Amino acid sequence: MRILLWIIIIFALAAGASILISQDWGYVQFVVPQQWRMQMPTKFFVVALLLAFIAAYMIIRLVRNALALPDVVGQWRERRRRQRADHSLREAVVALHEGRYAKALKFAKKSHDAGGQPAAALLAARAAHALRDDARYREWIERLDGEDIQLARLMTEAEFAVVSCDYREAAEKLNILQPDGRRHIAALRLSLRVSMALQQWDESLHLIRSLRKHKAMTEEEIRPLLCRVHAGRLRACADGDSAGDGVALIKMWKAIPGKERGDRQLALEVVPLFARIGKGHVVRRTVERLLNAEWDTALARLYGFCGDVNACLEKGEKIWLQDHSEDPGLLFSLGRLCVESQLWRKAEDFLKRSLRRQPEIETHLALANLFKRLERHEEEQEHYRAAAEMAVALGTSNSFRSP
Numbered sequence: 222m223r224i225l226l227w228i229i230i231i232f233a234l235a236a237g238a239s240i241l242i243s244q245d246w247g248y249v250q251f252v253v254p255q256q257w258r259m260q261m262p263t264k265f266f267v268v269a270l271l272l273a274f275i276a277a278y279m280i281i282r283l284v285r286n287a288l289a290l291p292d293v294v295g296q297w298r299e300r301r302r303r304q305r306a307d308h309s310l311r312e313a314v315v316a317l318h319e320g321r322y323a324k325a326l327k328f329a330k331k332s333h334d335a336g337g338q339p340a341a342a343l344l345a346a347r348a349a350h351a352l353r354d355d356a357r358y359r360e361w362i363e364r365l366d367g368e369d370i371q372l373a374r375l376m377t378e379a380e381f382a383v384v385s386c387d388y389r390e391a392a393e394k395l396n397i398l399q400p401d402g403r404r405h406i407a408a409l410r411l412s413l414r415v416s417m418a419l420q421q422w423d424e425s426l427h428l429i430r431s432l433r434k435h436k437a438m439t440e441e442e443i444r445p446l447l448c449r450v451h452a453g454r455l456r457a458c459a460d461g462d463s464a465g466d467g468v469a470l471i472k473m474w475k476a477i478p479g480k481e482r483g484d485r486q487l488a489l490e491v492v493p494l495f496a497r498i499g500k501g502h503v504v505r506r507t508v509e510r511l512l513n514a515e516w517d518t519a520l521a522r523l524y525g526f527c528g529d530v531n532a533c534l535e536k537g538e539k540i541w542l543q544d545h546s547e548d549p550g551l552l553f554s555l556g557r558l559c560v561e562s563q564l565w566r567k568a569e570d571f572l573k574r575s576l577r578r579q580p581e582i583e584t585h586l587a588l589a590n591l592f593k594r595l596e597r598h599e600e601e602q603e604h605y606r607a608a609a610e611m612a613v614a615l616g617t618s619n620s621f622r623s624p
Contacts, residue, residue, distance in 0.1 A: 306336030313344045322351040339370040343377065350381050372398065379411055388418045406437045417446070422454040447481055452490035459494045467498040474503060485511055485520060492523040502528030509536065518550035518579075525554030534558040549579035553587070560591055582608045582615075 251259040261269075309332035316325035329345035332338060346361035358381075365374040375398045382391035392415050398408060409432055416424040429446055432438045458470050474482070474491065481487070488508055495501045505527035511520060521541075527533055537555050545551050556571030568591055576584045585608035592601035 302335055306332045306338060306341070309335060310338060310341055310344070313341065313348070317344055317348055317351075322348045326352065326357070333364075339365055339367055339373075343370065343373055346377060350384075376408065376411070379408075379415075383411060383414055383418075386418075388415050391415045392419065406432070406435060409435075409437065413446075417449070420453055420457075422450050422457060425450045426454070444484065445486070448484045448487045448490070451477055451481065451484075451487055455491050455494055459498065462498075467495070467500045467503075470494065470498070471500060471503050482507055483511065485517060488520060489523065492526055496523075496526035496528075500528070501526045505529055505533065512541070516545060516548070518548055520550070521545070521548060522550035522553050522583075524551070525557035530558050530561045534562060547578060549575040549581075549584075552578070553581070553584055556584075557587060560587070560594075565591070565595060580611065582611045585611065 247263050248260050309328045313325045313328035313332060316322075316328060326345055326348035329341045329348060333341035333345065342361050342364040346358055346365070349355075349357040349361055362374065362378065365371070375394050379391045379394035379398070382388070382394060391411070395408060395412050395415065409428055413425060413428040413432065416422075416428060425446075429438075429443060429450065433443055455470060455473060458473050459467075462469055474495075488504065488511055492501065492504055492508065495503050505524075508520060508524055508527055511517065512524070524533060524537065534555065537551060537558065541551055542555070552571045552575035556568045556575060559565075559568035559571060569588070572584060572588050572591065575581075576588065585604045589601045589604035589608065592598070592604065
């Protein structure tokens with residue numbers, strides 16, 4: 222339908238033009254006084270005027286294009302240069318992710334030389350660092366001097382400082398990054414690694430809370446980190462307690478949320494701290510809840526250090542021993558509690574049963590101390606020798622395992 226409409230319009234215009242041309246338009250006369258006179262049909266004049274206009278337009282366009290030719294060539298060359306730079310930059314990115322660092326450095330250099338893009342210098346710095354070429358790494362990282370690339374430069378320098386275990390430098394770069402402490406997720410993760418390496422436990426705890434708030438880490442990732450941080454804070458508090466009364470340590474322990482205090486690994490870390498200052502009873506309830514929820518031999522071994530000797534002995538003998546009569550950890554704890562209660566025969570029985578099921582240096586030493594109190598010196602020396610032999614064997618084994 223549209224084609225038919227256009228055919229009708231074209232024919233109508235042709236008919237109109239034919240009628241218009243068939244009319245007599247008269248003449249156009251040009252007169253120059255006393256010189257010459259020119260006369261032509263009006264139709265010819267109109268056609269000549271139209272052709273003159275077209276010719277003038279074409280000449281003007283030709284002249285303008287000729288004058289603009291240097292700029293056009295320059296723009297074309299600039300586009301070609303940018304295309305080559307972009308192509309080299311893409312090749313550098315691919316090579317860097319493929320682990321072909323020498324090739325990545327080569328293409329990044331070509332891209333930087335062609336276009337001077339900061340991203341190319343950043344890629345070149347990363348490739349040089351991966352090649353362990355510190356001189357070229359420093360050369361390329363110094364080229365990142367623009368305001369728009371400073372964030373990337375500082376993050377890169379901090380990341381590589383962490384890789385090199387230079388945590389002090391990494392902390393300095395992160396502090397320059399945002400002095401007020403407000404950082405994006407990647408910076409928070411890097412700051413957490415640095416603070417934990419520097420044993421800045423309070424800062425580490427704050428960073429973990431921030432990452433959890435932003436859902437940047439899963440609970441499975443957070444749990445062991447929290448355990449390590451809480452243990453480090455408590456250990457630092459215990460070491461710095463000049464009074465030795467454990468008040469600050471107990472206060473810090475109670476300030477930990479109950480869900481986090483219920484971590485088994487944390488309990489294994491903190492029971493010896495409280496036992497060392499005679500405050501094992503502070504963590505006794507936590508240890509009991511953990512053992513009631515799920516039995517753990519290593520944790521049961523520490524139960525004997527939780528103070529409240531009579532309460533612990535009653536709990537262990539009357540409740541746990543019925544279901545875990547062969548557990549070496551529980552037997553050790555009961556033996557130690559019996560020593561505290563001066564139940565010598567029961568202490569010897571529990572400790573020997575624990576030793577038969579799981580030989581440990583600690584159990585040998587406990588038996589040696591027991592026999593020292595009972596003035597059974599031959600048996601005392603026997604267990605001291607056994608503990609020494611186990612310690613030597615363990616030290617030799619660890620020396621072979623170490624690189």
